[in-house]
Amino acid sequence: MTDRVVVLLDMDCFYVQVEERDNPHIKGVPAAVVQYNSWKGGGIIAVNYEARAFGVKRGMRGDEARGKCPDLQLVQVPVNRGKADLTKYRDAGKEVIKVLCEFSDCVERASIDEAYIELTQTVEDRIKKKNGTHIATDMLKSSWVVGYDKTKDGDQQGVREKGVHEWLNSVFENGEDAALPLDSNHPQWDNVRLAYAALICEDMRAAVLAQTGFKCSAGITHNKMLSKLACGLHKPNQQTVLPQDEVSQLWDGLPVGKVRHLGGKLGDSLTEEMGCNTMGDLAKLSLQQLIGRYDNKTA
DNA sequence: CATGGGGTATTC
DNA sequence: GAATACCC
Numbered sequence: 001m002t003d004r005v006v007v008l009l010d011m012d013c014f015y016v017q018v019e020e021r022d023n024p025h026i027k028g029v030p031a032a033v034v035q036y037n038s039w040k041g042g043g044i045i046a047v048n049y050e051a052r053a054f055g056v057k058r059g060m061r062g063d064e065a066r067g068k069c070p071d072l073q074l075v076q077v078p079v080n081r082g083k084a085d086l087t088k089y090r091d092a093g094k095e096v097i098k099v100l101c102e103f104s105d106c107v108e109r110a111s112i113d114e115a116y117i118e119l120t121q122t123v124e125d126r127i128k129k130k131n132g133t134h135i136a137t138d139m140l141k142s143s144w145v146v147g148y149d150k151t152k153d154g155d156q157q158g159v160r161e162k163g164v165h166e167w168l169n170s171v172f173e174n175g176e177d178a179a180l181p182l183d184s185n186h187p188q189w190d191n192v193r194l195a196y197a198a199l200i201c202e203d204m205r206a207a208v209l210a211q212t213g214f215k216c217s218a219g220i221t222h223n224k225m226l227s228k229l230a231c232g233l234h235k236p237n238q239q240t241v242l243p244q245d246e247v248s249q250l251w252d253g254l255p256v257g258k259v260r261h262l263g264g265k266l267g268d269s270l271t272e273e274m275g276c277n278t279m280g281d282l283a284k285l286s287l288q289q290l291i292g293r294y295d296n297k298t299a
Numbered sequence: 300c301a302t303g304g305g306g307t308a309t310t311c
Numbered sequence: 312g313a314a315t316a317c318c319c
Contacts, residue, residue, distance in 0.1 A: 035303070043302045059302055084304065111306065111319050264317055297309090
């Protein structure tokens, strides 16, 4: 089903970014947010990328993290009535949602720091308005395209740019502006829409940064499941397009537990009882086979 | 005691 | 409304 265009936008180490905005002191240096601190330095619930380079992880105790990174800045979650109070992060999340609503009237808040944005209509409007223009490689400054992103370490930016260029050429066919006007008769209509969605998403993330000061990553595909997956492929402060024609290759190497909702008991059951190690294995099963083991809806 | 507070969705 | 599953 490739009818819609959907973006998942995920804030990078959000709680730390909120604290960095409040206190520029901790910007550019290793930092983490902890809740409570009396027992072993508190539990870490967010880590910035500077601190991740030292091996600091979510779930670690503050003391343990200081062992790995002596200069780590630890910021405590405010406490209210004896409990960790996440209100300030929740409010900051609302600021982001407000910006996203400028780009679509269908925005789903999925958590404090994530939202799904239905861009189908926005993309269609943009294509109609911008018809006759094309998308140049340098308009997609922070975009990656799955299947065109093979990096052999070094020159990351060069690999990214080359991949985007090749993909745009294949989608728009020699010269990036052939086969106009663009409409649903275009032989690569779904990819044309993803390309415009990537362009809009670059603008959307720039607007989030300009209006809130926060950076984020995004996934751009035809549904929520794939956009969530794509978002995680290039972080932080980047975005990833996953064209539908690349999905089966991606699935062949992807453990089922990496997909949203399959990270728990259902995923384990698929692996142990149905023999599915990867999403590729799962895709080979028929609906009938799944109905034999799970209830209708789950199947 | 020792990740935990909080969200959605489903089922009974 | 409680219990369960899954998520960040």
